[in-house]
Structures are given as C-alpha cells and as structure tokens.
Amino acid sequence: MDNIADQFLSELGNKLAYYRKKKNLSYRELAQLCSVDHSKISKIEKGQVNIQILTILELSKGLGIQPKKLLDFEVELEE
Template sequence: MLQVLVTIITQLITHFVKTVIIIMEKEQILKKFGEHIKRIRESADLSQDDVVLNGNRITKATVSDIENGKRNFSFTTLIDLAKGLGKTPKELLDIDLEK
C-alpha cells in the first residue's frame, strides 16, 4: 500500500514539474517576442501611441502587454499590430526563439 502511494505521489510530482516547465517556456517565448516587437517599434521611431493610431483596433495597453511579454494574443491582434508597426505579420514572426 505504501509503495502504491509513493508511486502515485512520484507521478503527480513529475506531472507538476513538467507543467511548470511548459508554463515557463511559454512565458519565455512571450517575453522574447515582446522584446522583438519593441525593437521593431523603436527602430521605426514609433511610440506605442503611433502604433495605436496606425492600427485598427489595437490599444496602447495591448501593445504594452505584448512588449512586456504579458499577453498571449490572437491572430487578428497580430494582423493589427503589424499594421500599426507598418510591417507584415511575417516580418513580426521572423524571430529566433532559440537565442
């Protein structure tokens, strides 16, 4: 009985650790993408307000959240972000996440 309990607890801990690693990886991807977007915006000499004005429905809060890696956003937001930055979605996605 004790061995069964130890096995179950070990499996639960293993699953928990794997879940935490996946969450951390997602957070790192969002952070790297946000830094990439901020570099694109700054290299185009645009403010977050400029991006909002150039876009359709994107808000300054959304731009800020994306740049800070705090938002996992939709495809339509990607399209609007690209428009606001004067880039194509493909250009925004041209990032090496392995660095």
C-alpha cells in the same frame, strides 16, 4: 504558463518593441495606426499577455511590416 510559453511571449514582445522603436513610434502613435490599445501594446512588449493571431496582423499593419517579421525568432521547445 510554462517556460516555453513565457519565452515565446517575451521574444514576441522584444520583436514588437524593436520594430516600434525602429519606426520611432510611441505606444500611442502605434495604437493610432492599428486597432490595438496603447496599454495592450505595452503589455505585449513586456510579455504579459497572450494575444490572438489577428492582433499580430493589426500590429504588423500599424508597423508597415509583414507579420512574419514579428514572429522571426526561435524558442527552446524542449525543457
């Protein structure tokens, strides 16, 4: 992947980690609240996997937040 994609995945992972920790949820606890495996949640937070848009929906449902909160960040679009 290119730098922009890597940065995007990293920022998305940071947001997910922020809201998961804010709700005091472990990976397993969040996984029980949505249909995303706990090991995949860990990989998303580390920016290691490219996910489908519906995964964002599932994660936001599990966290009890609107999907836009997970995507509320900026990336540098030009290298």
